[in-house]
Amino acid sequence: MSFLTYLQGISRDKLKLALYSATSGDVERAxxxxxxxxxxxxALLSPAAEPYIExxxxxxxxxxxxxxxxxxxxxxxxxxxxxxxxxxDYCGFSMSNKLKRKTLTGPELDAxxxxxxxxxxxSILLVSGEHETKVGIDYFKQVLPQVKHQFSxxxxxxxxxxxxxxxxxxxxGLDAVMIYQETYNPQTYAEHHIRGKKKDFAYRLDTPERVxxxxxxxxxxxxxxxxxxxxxxxxxxxxxxxxLESKYWRSRYSVSLPRLRPCTGGIAxxxxxxxxxxxxxxxxxxxxxxxxDISLSTREAPQLRDNLFPLGITHLSAGSSTQPGGYVxxxxxxxxxxxxxxxxxxxxxxxxxxxxxxxxxxxxxxxWVAG
Ligand code: SF4
Numbered sequence: 001m002s003f004l005t006y007l008q009g010i011s012r013d014k015l016k017l018a019l020y021s022a023t024s025g026d027v028e029r030a031x032x033x034x035x036x037x038x039x040x041x042x043a044l045l046s047p048a049a050e051p052y053i054e055x056x057x058x059x060x061x062x063x064x065x066x067x068x069x070x071x072x073x074x075x076x077x078x079x080x081x082x083x084x085x086x087x088x089d090y091c092g093f094s095m096s097n098k099l100k101r102k103t104l105t106g107p108e109l110d111a112x113x114x115x116x117x118x119x120x121x122x123s124i125l126l127v128s129g130e131h132e133t134k135v136g137i138d139y140f141k142q143v144l145p146q147v148k149h150q151f152s153x154x155x156x157x158x159x160x161x162x163x164x165x166x167x168x169x170x171x172x173g174l175d176a177v178m179i180y181q182e183t184y185n186p187q188t189y190a191e192h193h194i195r196g197k198k199k200d201f202a203y204r205l206d207t208p209e210r211v212x213x214x215x216x217x218x219x220x221x222x223x224x225x226x227x228x229x230x231x232x233x234x235x236x237x238x239x240x241x242x243x244l245e246s247k248y249w250r251s252r253y254s255v256s257l258p259r260l261r262p263c264t265g266g267i268a269x270x271x272x273x274x275x276x277x278x279x280x281x282x283x284x285x286x287x288x289x290x291x292x293d294i295s296l297s298t299r300e301a302p303q304l305r306d307n308l309f310p311l312g313i314t315h316l317s318a319g320s321s322t323q324p325g326g327y328v329x330x331x332x333x334x335x336x337x338x339x340x341x342x343x344x345x346x347x348x349x350x351x352x353x354x355x356x357x358x359x360x361x362x363x364x365x366x367x368w369v370a371g
Contacts, residue, residue, distance in 0.1 A: 083128070155218070
């Protein structure tokens with residue numbers, strides 16, 4: 001059974017009713033035995049869990065330290081291109097936005113990487129808009145060896161690819177794929193994805209399975225919180241994660257929890273996720289899955305990020321640019337979305353250390369497992 005079939009078998013109305021009618025007794029039961037149980041996740045994401053956030057946070061900090069120590073992995077996004085053949089009404093790269101379009105050439109990519117290396121990073125996330133013909137598999141096959149030569153850990157956040165294409169990229173050094181569903185509500189999905197291949201809800205939903213079958217080490221899932229009811233979307237994200245873990249247990253998993261942010265031609269969130277709600281969400285996922293990587297982007301404000309770091313976060317970026325060529329030329333105004341935390345990596349690192357956390361710039365080297 002594919003996850004699409006699984007999802008179609010769930011009654012959204014019934015699940016929503018269960019989520020909003022969970023009781024304090026359900027939350028207390030979940031706090032006593034949370035791990036891996038979707039009923040516990042439901043209770044911890046429910047409004048009934050709000051009075052228990054402090055308790056959830058304490059458990060979350062403890063479980064995160066038990067599994068990950070005080071370590072937080074540092075990565076940086078590198079935007080390859082802002083070309084996009086889709087229209088998503090929340091994104092600055094949408095094809096109808098009047099924006100100067102750019103795809104990095106080989107020498108430009110080298111120049112970007114040199115700046116990032118100087119900042120101390122060894123883990124990179126390659127990002128692009130979704131443009132199959134100009135920034136497709138041939139471009140990625142050209143770029144990956146160049147990047148892998150410089151960075152030990154290489155993740156990608158680009159358009160969904162076919163299984164054999166992922167396999168080819170694994171052979172060139174691909175370690176992780178981030179593929180965000182944005183929302184698990186097909187109707188809301190259709191409202192926000194207006195033109196282009198991304199309109200295909202089912203193809204996107206099946207992508208993590210193709211990634212897993214291709215043998216990619218880590219798979220990143222996520223929703224854009226605020227497009228739809230964030231509690232229900234987060235719960236369905238938990239279902240997706242549990243489904244994948246039970247079938248593809250060799251892969252590792254991460255979740256990203258971005259809130260809808262203003263962008264060029266942007267929209268307002270349908271269901272606002274408050275700071276307190278974000279804390280609840282992070283802690284609920286940590287209690288649900290103690291092995292899970294949880295990453296935090298620079299979309300959040302500095303003070304909030306500093307407070308979130310210890311709660312369950314395992315990976316974060318600092319000093320990010322969200323435009324192609326943005327590390328060499330920061331002022332070109334080609335951004336995908338606005339950044340809230342504009343501190344340098346050194347400043348963020350200092351803030352982490354003040355909280356007893358250890359920023360990790362390199363945690364992987366393929367030679368360590370070479371025979
Ligand atoms: S969200 Fe992705 S696919 Fe949609 S417009 Fe932005 S870059 Fe393109």
